[in-house]
Amino acid sequence: MSANRVFFEQVWAILAKDVRYELRSKQTWTSMGMFALLVLVIFNFAFDLRVENKAAVAPGALWVAFIFASLLGLGRTIAAEREQGSMDRLLLCPVDRKAIYLAKLLGNLLFISVVEVVALPVYAALFDVPLLTGKLVPIVVLGTFGITIIGTLFATLAAATRARELLLPILVFPLIVPVVIAAVRATEALLVPTANEPPWLGLIIAFDLIFLSVSTLTFQYVIEE
Amino acid sequence: MALANKETTNVVQRRGTLAARKARLPLVSLVLGGLAFVAIMTAIPMAFLYAQTDVVQGPAQRIFYFHVPIASVGMFAFVVMAFTSIMYLWKRDERWDWAARASAEIGTVFITLTLITGSIWGRTTWGTWWSWDPKLTASLVLWFMYISYLMVRSYMGRTSASANAGAVIAIIGVFDVPIIYEAVNLWRGLHPAAQVGVPGALPSDVVLTLMVALAGFALLYSFLMLQLYQFQKLQTFAQRLRATVEYDM
Numbered sequence: 001m002s003a004n005r006v007f008f009e010q011v012w013a014i015l016a017k018d019v020r021y022e023l024r025s026k027q028t029w030t031s032m033g034m035f036a037l038l039v040l041v042i043f044n045f046a047f048d049l050r051v052e053n054k055a056a057v058a059p060g061a062l063w064v065a066f067i068f069a070s071l072l073g074l075g076r077t078i079a080a081e082r083e084q085g086s087m088d089r090l091l092l093c094p095v096d097r098k099a100i101y102l103a104k105l106l107g108n109l110l111f112i113s114v115v116e117v118v119a120l121p122v123y124a125a126l127f128d129v130p131l132l133t134g135k136l137v138p139i140v141v142l143g144t145f146g147i148t149i150i151g152t153l154f155a156t157l158a159a160a161t162r163a164r165e166l167l168l169p170i171l172v173f174p175l176i177v178p179v180v181i182a183a184v185r186a187t188e189a190l191l192v193p194t195a196n197e198p199p200w201l202g203l204i205i206a207f208d209l210i211f212l213s214v215s216t217l218t219f220q221y222v223i224e225e
Numbered sequence: 226m227a228l229a230n231k232e233t234t235n236v237v238q239r240r241g242t243l244a245a246r247k248a249r250l251p252l253v254s255l256v257l258g259g260l261a262f263v264a265i266m267t268a269i270p271m272a273f274l275y276a277q278t279d280v281v282q283g284p285a286q287r288i289f290y291f292h293v294p295i296a297s298v299g300m301f302a303f304v305v306m307a308f309t310s311i312m313y314l315w316k317r318d319e320r321w322d323w324a325a326r327a328s329a330e331i332g333t334v335f336i337t338l339t340l341i342t343g344s345i346w347g348r349t350t351w352g353t354w355w356s357w358d359p360k361l362t363a364s365l366v367l368w369f370m371y372i373s374y375l376m377v378r379s380y381m382g383r384t385s386a387s388a389n390a391g392a393v394i395a396i397i398g399v400f401d402v403p404i405i406y407e408a409v410n411l412w413r414g415l416h417p418a419a420q421v422g423v424p425g426a427l428p429s430d431v432v433l434t435l436m437v438a439l440a441g442f443a444l445l446y447s448f449l450m451l452q453l454y455q456f457q458k459l460q461t462f463a464q465r466l467r468a469t470v471e472y473d474m
Contacts, residue, residue, distance in 0.1 A: 150397070157390045161380045170376065171394065174369035175401050177362070178408035185412070198411040207404055214400055221314055221389040 010095050014103030018077070019110065028076045028111055036069035036119040040126055049127060058127045059187035063143070063180060065119065070112045070147050074155040075168045077108060082159045087223075097220035105152045112144050135190055142204045143183035149208060150175050153215040157222040178207050250455055257448040264441030268434065276434040285349040288342050290434050294442040296339040296364065302332030302446065303367060307399035310392035322388040323461070325395060326378060327453035331446060333371040339364055359409040366405050370398040383464050
């Protein structure tokens with residue numbers, strides 16, 4: 001009981017530190033947010049959106065913007081820790097590695113969610129799609145969670161290599177294919193409801209649960225040298 | 226301090242020469258290589274002359290005798306890589322890591338060949354080089370995972386951090402491939418389903434040819450596994466020896 005409490009206190013302490021750091025520097029949030037908005041604008045031109053292709057293209061554009069912005073932020077938060085040597089100090093503390101992973105995961109999830117909350121209304125306005133409903137919330141939250149679970153683990157792994165910015169997308173993109181398919185399809189189903197749609201949300205939940213456990217268990221191996 | 230360094234250097238060097246002496250390939254690798262050669266050399270004429278021509282697909286179907294065994298071995302190599310990776314993280318013995326890396330290198334070649342032979346077949350039968358079918362997509366994603374594994378391993382050098390990172394990629398990957406398959410399957414499906422073992426689905430000459438080819442490629446895999454394992458071992462020792470020389474200078 002008390003071991004559990006210590007664990008969550010550790011998670012909370014690391015999370016609070018990361019949030020305070022981000023609130024003061026504002027580096028990651030602003031660059032991620034700007035990046036997501038720019039991707040949306042570029043997509044607008046690249047696909048020449050019209051009424052007839054909007055339902056097919058708009059969900060994809062939204063998720064590509066989210067994924068690209070997430071990877072940008074994920075790479076940044078862990079790399080900053082490495083550059084300033086604070087990760088080494090964190091590892092010297094008698095903290096459970098699982099607590100470090102969960103704190104980093106929740107921190108990244110929080111940063112990406114803030115960006116998404118800003119990007120979604122802009123997206124709805126630019127693409128003129130009626131997506132801002134309560135049904136979108138679980139899709140976005142669970143989808144982002146899946147991307148962050150894999151992304152946090154591999155951002156830590158890639159930060160130890162020389163080619164970290166290049167390596168992160170190469171590692172993460174193949175692994176999050178199920179989340180991408182399910183999230184885009186579920187979002188599309190909100191725009192054009194179809195019968196017999198497979199249980200996309202269930203697939204994302206299964207993905208999240210499986211990789212949350214596997215990543216929590218394997219994180220200690222990517223962080224120790 | 227200097228004495229200690231000298232001593233460790235000597236130990237590493239002695240270990241290096243010992244390894245070089247032990248580095249000769251065991252006889253079993255020669256036997257496996259010979260058997261693989263014989264089996265594949267039997268499978269080639271069998272595929273072209275013995276097995277009957279498919280009524281619907283015509284001669285293009287014959288690529289199946291190479292495509293299916295290569296794909297099976299390529300996927301099996303990933304399972305071996307994940308298993309040896311788990312064993313490495315558990316036992317902390319670098320020999321498991323050498324095996325994982327060897328399996329990854331062979332698997333990459335096999336999955337690359339799978340994608341190529343599959344595309345050739347798809348062109349003649351489906352009329353397109355590529356389709357986003359579950360089996361194709363899962364193979365492609367598997368190929369990406371192999372490549373990213375090898376990239377990480379080569380960027381990080383021969384350190385224990387590199388072995389750890391590789392092991393984590395392999396473990397995450399082996400859990401992900403079935404989910405990817407399921408996701409794309411829900412998305413769309415087109416690939417012909419496996420007919421081996423379904424009674425009456427395939428003529429016996431087709432099954433026999435496939436089995437000979439499968440045995441040939443499985444033997445080839447085990448032969449290459451021994452070769453590459455040895456190669457990984459020698460490279461690790463060579464790098465350690467090089468490091469001691471650089472340290473002395």
